[in-house]
Amino acid sequence: MKKIKPTLGWIAAEYSKLNEKLFDGKLGPCKFELSDIGSKKLTDKSDVLGFFGSAKDIFIDESTRKLYVVKILNGKETKCWLNARNFQKLFKPVIHINSNYSAPKSSWRAILVHEMCHYKTIFPGIWPIRHHGKNFHEMAERIYKKSRGRIKVEDTIKARTLGFELDYKIRKTRKKFADKKKSKLKAVFLVRDWGKTELTMTSSDKLVKAIFDLHSVFREKANGDFRGLCSELAVSTDPKIIEKLYSRGYCTDFKVYKYWTLPDDLKNIFRRKSSIFLLEKPDKNKAG
Numbered sequence: 001m002k003k004i005k006p007t008l009g010w011i012a013a014e015y016s017k018l019n020e021k022l023f024d025g026k027l028g029p030c031k032f033e034l035s036d037i038g039s040k041k042l043t044d045k046s047d048v049l050g051f052f053g054s055a056k057d058i059f060i061d062e063s064t065r066k067l068y069v070v071k072i073l074n075g076k077e078t079k080c081w082l083n084a085r086n087f088q089k090l091f092k093p094v095i096h097i098n099s100n101y102s103a104p105k106s107s108w109r110a111i112l113v114h115e116m117c118h119y120k121t122i123f124p125g126i127w128p129i130r131h132h133g134k135n136f137h138e139m140a141e142r143i144y145k146k147s148r149g150r151i152k153v154e155d156t157i158k159a160r161t162l163g164f165e166l167d168y169k170i171r172k173t174r175k176k177f178a179d180k181k182k183s184k185l186k187a188v189f190l191v192r193d194w195g196k197t198e199l200t201m202t203s204s205d206k207l208v209k210a211i212f213d214l215h216s217v218f219r220e221k222a223n224g225d226f227r228g229l230c231s232e233l234a235v236s237t238d239p240k241i242i243e244k245l246y247s248r249g250y251c252t253d254f255k256v257y258k259y260w261t262l263p264d265d266l267k268n269i270f271r272r273k274s275s276i277f278l279l280e281k282p283d284k285n286k287a288g
């Protein structure tokens, strides 16, 4: 399917069509912006494809969730509550579209409908407790029925599944960054005595040493009783292993202790590779 970068004209035309078709033409005017979102970010973990925005000076009343702006009337600060008449003027609704992506028209429509649901949920001035909470889901349900099951509004739209393609230049920069990071990463595996294998990923030699030292101290204190501790410690810098773990999301470079429990299918990843070196394999027979 042909991928496009939407223009403001295209977005406005689609908005008005979708408004008629799905919202009975009841959604008010809206501004559109093609925004540079996430181009400076070096990882793609939280790439936003679009979002519904407002003016900056909007406040939420905590108990009622009602929206207001603060105005000076007769020299006094006064709360001015949003309502159906002043909403557009005060809230200044705007739908931002990430201009760094190309995607099929239908995918951009999915983003638009999602943001339009936010608009409809907030109008005329109540901020929901959760962004994708009860109100949003009710709206999604209405759209689903209205479109006779053709449009399913999801809480999050994943770039990959709908064919969103990030600009080559940004991808190249990110890949370079990821490759550099991966080349320094070490995977530390801890086999616990209760059968779990845990993992931490780090580029810090200091942290690897600290983990090793920590478990050595435990072993000494436990006087050779390894129960509840870790029976095996291994470190790998094998690019294939690092790549596999990295692509599965085990990639945050922690400066503090953080262990993931490895899922069963990855549990023995480090046993099959010869490039792993074991730091320690305590001799259990000596315990006691």
Ligand SMILES: [Zn+2]
Binding pocket: 114, 118, 131, 132, 155
């Ligand atoms: Zn949303």
